[in-house]
């Protein structure tokens with residue numbers, strides 16, 4: 534499918550879910566099940582799975598186009614985006630047996646792999662300090678610890694988990710001794726307690742308490758102790774994909790605000806004639822195009838299998854800032870109506886704010902570029 538055809542197809546699916554649909558879920562804090570089911574059945578969420586395992590075998594470029602169009606339509610892809618990048622860990626580092634076990638089910642829409650558990654309260658952005666521990670006992674691992682802000686757990690069958698398998702004080706490098714597992718949430722029972730965390734957006738996110746959760750050793754991805762390097766590749770894909778969602782958000786704000794600015798008349802002329810309204814929208818548009826160009830650069834490197842850590846990070850920062858600039862310009866354009874729920878701007882405004890913080894906060898992006906691109910001393 535050509536890029537434009539793919540974008541058109543995603544747009545027409547999203548058009549079935551208008552502002553009313555998203556507002557109702559936002560108000561009731563409910564999961565947009567019908568939307569996610571439709572996207573899954575259309576094959577969009579498994580587009581990165583190779584054809585040999587039942588997927589469409591597309592590249593990250595197409596996945597980015599899908600996410601951008603979803604957010605540009607006014608939808609909230611945070612309800613389902615994780616399937617795109619969590620699966621990458623299985624794809625790149627899973628054994629043939631593991632791929633055959635999980636990927637066809639995901640591609641067929643029978644299995645959901647929507648949850649990715651890394652963050653812990655006591656570690657924060659310093660991922661190597663996570664303390665959730667998976668202890669090997671015979672043919673199983675027994676997990677104890679807790680995680681915070683783990684999204685979509687209640688709407689997923691499987692979850693990718695990063696846990697320590699060697700204590701921090703016994704590893705040579707801080708990034709060592711971490712391992713990745715696929716947890717079957719349907720079998721977790723009482724050993725995993727899920728406590729929802731309320732946030733300012735409709736985002737099913739949770740605190741997790743592991744109390745002796747048993748995971749079969751055959752669910753460990755790759756080698757024990759090398760999990761950190763495995764999830765880094767996935768994190769680059771995540772940053773590029775979420776950067777694309779921010780590009781979509783930015784366009785959502787600019788599309789709507791430009792239309793409104795042309796229609797709304799105050800003092801006998803369209804408000805868009807005033808430079809105070811027009812210029813912030815033009816500036817946000819330019820920044821959005823720049824973010825999309827950076828995204829395209831990152832995606833080309835990723836799809837070619839080349840290193841893209843810096844580009845993925847820069848894409849995420851630039852796009853999230855462009856979306857936030859566009860969000861504020863739209864708020865100003867809509868005046869009081871920007872704050873009225875009916876117009877949708879305030880909902881998207883809240884949703885767009887998340888991307889400055891997650892999946893990695895922009896300060897961490899600046900630290901990465903300062904250290905790894907500019908060669909400056911490590912700042913933490």
Ligand SMILES: Cc1cc2nc3c(=O)[nH]c(=O)nc-3n(C[C@H](O)[C@H](O)[C@H](O)COP(=O)(O)OP(=O)(O)OC[C@H]3O[C@@H](n4cnc5c(N)ncnc54)[C@H](O)[C@@H]3O)c2cc1C
Nearest residue numbers: 649650651652657658682683684738891892893894896913
């Ligand atoms: C709605 C939502 C959904 C999420 N979903 C998931 C999920 O599904 N899975 C998952 O694993 N995580 C998830 N997260 C967690 C998210 O990735 C983290 O919140 C994010 O990485 C920041 O970590 P933190 O909140 O612990 O902030 P902290 O690490 O406590 O940082 C707080 C602030 O201090 C700054 N800071 C800290 N250290 C430095 C430094 N050395 N230099 C400069 N600034 C610094 C940070 O940039 C940030 O601005 C989610 C978060 C939210 C809010």
